Amino acid sequence: MNEQQLSRIRLYFTGLVTLIILTLLIWQHFTDGVPSHHLFQSADYPAMSNWWGALILPTLSWVLLGRINNRILLQSTAQSQGYPSGIIIGFGCALLYGALISVFFAIGRSEISGIMSLGILFIALFLKVYREECVLGYIIGMSVVFGAVIPTLFGTLFAIVSALLYHIVHFIWSRASLWFMRNKNSQTG
Secondary structure (H helix, E strand, O other): OOOOHHHHHHHHHHHHHHHHHHHHHHHHHHOOOEEEEEHOOOOOOOOOEEHHHHHHHHHHHHHHHHHHHHHHHOOOOOOOOOHHHHHHHHHHHHHHHHHHHHHHHHHOOOOHHHHHHHHHHOOOOOOOOOOHHHHHHHHHHHHHHHHOOHHHHHHHHHHHHHHHHHHHHHHHHHHHHHHHHHHHHHHHH
């Protein structure tokens, strides 16, 4: 894909996210009212309105898709016809994961959503869930139930911790493998 095609996809995707969030907010406004959410479900913290989603989700989509597009352009050697499947799969899985966390929370099974939230850290041992497509999918997937502010805060936190976990574990694993191979070769040689 060339830069112009990637820019067009970025624009269309951001427009779609903007249209969806504005439609949801207008629908909420005219039905039960736009909800607000407290961090950790505690009234001790200030309420954050879902209206923030009209600013956060389009901005986040624009910025993260820009970073994804830059990564594609830097890694691309051959001209492909679409986004690499790893990016699409990462986005789709994170979107589904965030939506499932939201659904379990909404139906009153917050213990499952809590376990799933911490499960991200386990998944981070094996997969690069800190990448932009995963963060964007996770935040969008949770935004319908939690608004945009709380998923953005937790998505950012999980991305930072996941990146640290992934790279530390893989660094230790590579050093241990290297040490093991050297000892094995010195004992046989």
